[in-house]
Amino acid sequence: MPVLNSTKNLHVIEPPTAKREGVGVFEYTDHYTVFHYGRMPDAIPGKGEAICRMAAFNFRLLEEAGVRTHFRRFIAPNRIEFTLARLPEQAARPLTPASGNYLLPLQVLFRNELPPGSSVHRRLATGDLAPADVGLDAIPPVGEKLKQPLIEYATTRDDVNRFLTPAHAQDLAGLDDEQFQALREITFRVNAVLTGHADKLGLSHCDGKAEYLMSSDQQLVLADSPGTPDESRLMRDGVHCGKQVLRDWYVRSGNEIPTGKLIADGVPRSQWPQPASLPPEFLPVMTDLYRSLSQTWTGEQHQDAPDLLAAARAVADLTNR
Structure with a gap:
């Protein structure tokens, strides 16, 4: 079944219960999303495989660094x-860790x-932050x-x-003080591992x-x-390497689709402009x-793609016309 507003399809192999986790499979598609619109009209050939291979690589990298993940196995391609x-359902009752086995909302x-495109600049400019x-x-x-990462x-x-x-x-996630602190500490470790890997490759892991x-x-x-370009903002020599x-x-x-205004005005999704x-x-x-980024990141030569520097220059040439 599709995941709303996602570039992945979710297939439930074993449904979770109140007492045990289940098993699912994510199928990474060639779609992309921007502006909280949902899947945009074009597909980018090869994107799904490129993102999936990066995700599998990152889970292994993070587990080696002591981060517990939900990853079980990679199913090529x-x-x-x-x-x-x-x-x-959050409205049913407050979340608590004792209930266990739930995805934090x-x-x-x-x-x-804070590169160009970061929401922090916009929010600072408008006074929202x-x-x-x-x-x-x-x-x-x-x-x-930044001198130190922001959370x-x-x-x-x-x-x-x-x-x-x-x-x-903290309240929304249903965590006590110790667990919320652990959430921050794990996130700092995830960031450090991914940023360290990006640095070795000449990439900026901006956020x-x-x-x-x-x-x-x-x-x-x-x-x-x-750590994939669907979840992180990665740059090479000042060029965005992802959906930015x-x-x-x-x-x-x-x-640009003004989804925020459409939602605020109560316009049904079925009536949004295409x-x-x-x-x-x-x-x-x-x-x-996407292919060259994936190959550079994972070290796997699984797709015919140019060198990442050449691919980034092609993007710069295209967007500067």
């Missing part, structure tokens, strides 16, 4: 088998620098590398995800996000697809970018 937790965002809210002394310049929290089950204070995030489940033995377990390239085209061309298709010249360039 574009599927991952994983431990499946329940998705409880929360994403934890980590930021190492003050520097002190995220531990900054002043508004940083675009692209500045933020946001919802995952709203039509447009909302940023949360730490106190609201990313992590999601977690609470296991039946009341342990936090890393989920989703951390596509998001920027929609904004520059005047084709997004424009990408210019056809974007698809082969983005295919090369």
Whole structure:
């Protein structure tokens, strides 16, 4: 069955119960999403396999660093088998770790620098965020590398995800003080491992996000697809290596879908305007970018792709026309 607004299809192999986790398989598709719209009209050939191989590599890398994950096995070319937790109805009763085996309705965002496209710049400019809210002394310049990573929290089950204070995030996730601190510490470790790997490859790991489940033995377990260009903002020599390239085209061309306003105005999703298709010249360039990024990141030569530097230059040439 499809996952709403996702680039992955979920297949339930064993459904989870109140007492034990289940088993699921994610099939990574060639779709992409921007602006919380859902799947956009174009598919990028090879993207699904590229993202899937990066996700499998990252789970192994993180497990070697002592991070417990929901990863079970990689199924070539574009599927991952994983431990499946329940998705409880939040309104039914407050979440508590004692109930166990549930996906936290929360994403934890980590930021190492604030490149163009980061929501922090927009929120600081509009006054929705003050520097002190995220531990900054002043508004940083675009692209500045931060002295230490920032951690933020946001919802995952709203039509447009909302940023949360730490106190609201802790309450929503149903965690006590010790578990919430553990959540932060695990996230810092995830970020350090992924950022360290990116550094070795000449990449900037600007920011990313992590999601977690609470296991039946009341342990936090890393989920989703951390460190892939669907979840992290990666750059090579100032060029975005992911969907920020596509998001920027929609904004520059005047084709951005104002999903936030549509939701605020109560417009049913069925009445939202159809997004424009990408210019056809974007698809082969983005295919090369995703494939070359995946090969560089994993060290696997599984697809015919150019060198990542050449792929990034092709993106720069295309977007600077």
